[in-house]
Structure formats: C-alpha cells, structure tokens
Amino acid sequence: MRFTKLSYKPVKKITSYFPVIFILVMLPFRVYAQQKIVDRIVATVGNEIILQSDIENMYRQMLGQGMTSQGDMKCEILEDLLASKLMLNQAKIDSIEVGAPQVEMELNGRLQKFIDQIGSQQKLEAYYDKSIQQIKSDFRNLIRDQMLTQEMQKKIAEDITTTPSEIKSFYRKIPKDSLPVIPAQIEYRQLVRNPPYSEESKLAIRQKLLDLRKRVLSGEDFATLAILYSEDPGSASKGGELGYMGKSELVPEFAEVAFSLKKGAVSPIVKTKFGYHIIQLIDRKDEKVNVRHILLKPKVTIEERTKALEFLDSIVTLIRADSMTFITAVHIYSQDEETVMSGGIAVNPMTGDTRFQLDQLDQATAEAVSKLKLEDVSDPFESKDMTGTPVFKVIKITNRIEPHTANLKYDYSVLAQMTKMSKQQQTITDWIKEKQKTTYIRIDDSYRGCHFRSKGWVK
DSSP states (O other): OOOEETTSOOOOOOOOHHHHHHHHHTOOSOOOTTSOOOOOEEEEETTEEEEHHHHHHHHHHHHHTTEEOSSOHHHHHHHHHHHHHHHHHHHHHTTOOOOHHHHHHHHHHHHHHHHHHHSOHHHHHHHHTSOHHHHHHHHHHHHHHHHHHHHHHHHHHTTOOOOHHHHHHHHHHSOGGGSOEEOOEEEEEEEEEOOOOOHHHHHHHHHHHHHHHHHHHTTOOHHHHHHHHOOOTTTGGGTTEEEEEOGGGSOHHHHHHHTTOOTTOBOOOEEETTEEEEEEEEEEETTEEEEEEEEEOOOOOHHHHHHHHHHHHHHHHHHHTTSSOHHHHHHHHOOOTTTGGGTSBOOOTTTSSSOEEGGGSOHHHHHHHHTOOTTOBOOOEEEEOTTSOEEEEEEEEEEEEOOEEOOTTTOHHHHHHHHHHHHHHHHHHHHHHHHHHHSOEEEOGGGTTOOOSSGGGOO
C-alpha cells in the first residue's frame, strides 16, 4: 500500500492494485456525513461513476488514521477507485452474483463492529441521525458492490500458483529491506485429552436444544434464539447464519443433515466435534446451502476437570522419569485426531507449517511455553482447541527460532506466499491494463493532471 502511518518511515514495497482493492473492500464502516460536500461526478468507468464525495470521505478517513503519502493522496485515492469500479463494471458484465443473505450477513457484521466501536446502537443511530434500518438501506448497495468487486478480484487471480524455482527467484530479486522480519518462533508437540463429560452434562445440553427446537416449531424466530443462546462466536451475532457453503466446507455430520433439510425446516439434534446443534435451512443454491444453527457445548465440572488433569499428571511423571517417551505417550493417550499420528506435532492453522509466533498461540499455551526450556515437558493445563472447546494438554518444546529476516531456510512458506501475492498483483495489473483499452473511461478535467501509475486511465 502506498499510504503509510505518519510515525513510520516508508519502506519499499511492490506496488500494484491487488492490495489497494482489498483495502477498499475492507474499508472501515464510516462516512463523514457531518461535513457537507458539494458533490459531482469526477469519473465514469463503464456504467459506474465516482463522486467527489467518495474521494473526500476516503481522504478524511486516511488523514484521521494518520496516513500520508509522498504523492498526491487524492489522485492516488481516485486511481484506487478507478481500479475498483473497473472490476465492479466487469463483474456485472460477467453476471457475477452475491446472494442477498451474504450481503446481509456482511452488512450486519460491519454494523456490529462499528456499534462495538461507537458504544451502542443508539449512539450509531444518533451519529447518522437515522434509524438502524435506514442506515442499512443506505449501505446495502455499497456493501454489495464491494463484495462483487472482491469476487471479480478473486476470479482474476484464483488460478495463480507458484513453483520452487519462482520462489527462489523472487527471494533473490526482492530488495533485502523489503523482506519481513520474522519474530521469535517455537515448535512443539502436544498430548491432548478431551473433557470427560458426564452423561448428565450431555443430557442437559440435549434437553436445552430440544426445548429451543420446540420453541422454533411453535413460532419463535430461530435467528433471535441463536443470538440469545448459540455458543458459536462466529455466527451467533448473525442469528446463527453461516452463509452459502458446500459439503466440503462443513464437517460431515453437519453437512449430511444440512443438505437433507427442506427450506425452513429445523433439524433434530446433530452432534459434531464442535458440540451439539440444531440447524435450519434458509436457502439452497446449486451445490451450496445457507443455514442457521444454534450450537451448545457441555460444561466441564470441577470434578471432570480435576480428573483430566490428574490423568495427564500421571503421564507427565512417567515421561519425566524416562519410563515413556513423549511420542509414545501421544500415540497411546492423545485424543487429538489432528496430531496423534505425527507424534503430537502442532501445526499452525494460520500458516500451515509447524512454527508459531507467541501471539499466534492461545493464552494458556503461550503461558506454558514461556516457562519451558528446549525439550522441557510442561505441567498439565487447560486450553481450548480451534473449535473453542475446552481441552487438557501437556506440551514439549522441540525448537526455538530467534527473530530474523525471512530466508529460504526457515521461512519458505512465508516467501511462497509473498511470491504468490506478487504474481497475483501482476496478474491484476495486467488485467486492468487490458480492460482499460476496451472500457469507456472519462475523468473530470480537474483530475486529468494526476500522475497515475497506469497511463491507461487518461485517454
């Protein structure tokens, strides 16, 4: 990105439209409505227009966030908007669609983030001097256009792959001061035990879900109950809605039931590794379904927690006494399907490799790591797995990597991602240059003096 924080020294970066379009899609949910702008059309791209107010609002946002530029910031904003509108125009020509439920879910998510920032829904309504429904109406088309732009961007760059030779070539060519500094990292093995839930706690959860299902069938709104009761942090605030997903994107037990439902129907209780669910089908499109769900999880009692920790403690005693290796203990006792066959090697879900920065660990695991030396085995502790379910585990540190500049020996996956991003950027840049030749583009005379990176905007 060409804009930098005032307090930081600008660094050399690969410039292209790819990160810029992404920023437009993820723009903070805010418009400076209080300051009146004499509006006018300053550019047209195909059937899409850019208003003076679009540029002014983004300009004020960036200044408010402490951003600056070595060039003319408003010209740079205009070029970003031109690229975005070019993609939006083509998305509509190509009949790319985003469903109304997807738009609503994104709209609600962004509104909720802004409500969290500003303090309450009432403060948000006072800020805009509009009701929440009016605010949604104002922004719905904007969100849909941004999502279409993002889908077009994905379509352009989705087939990009990299080879080892390309990654090595990229590494040799990139300026050394553009390589990221990798913070300290660790690698570890883990032995994981699931909570020994009592039959009573599982029965209580099932009964609660049966009661909620009965309430829905009696006419209560599923989405409202999901907001009130669901323990899925990713969907509860959206009324339990997951958006359109294919079978491969859902765990098998969930997918089997979701794809068998009729529109509006509510499923029986479904058990997955996440917990217990009831599911309602909202819509089905081709090979994807959009569903709501309510997730509940059994609670760990003090007795169950004590039992799990004492069991792990007995295993740690054997390992520390050299009566059993850590890997053997994992193969015999670990209940983590993801790591048991590899001897407990933990894989970072953010990167796909085995190294973790400390801030990529959950708090309990990070605290355990901070107390360990290389090859030490931790005391048993309670943590949470990727589903947010409580688990009990012990870990063993197998490697520590000090902070360093990215290199091929230690950071191949990081450099592979940078290489792929560079190729995607170039692909999008090339696509824009081609589309400029065949798309109607008009820029107001007041901006024709801008020094755009691409000369194809001014004809």
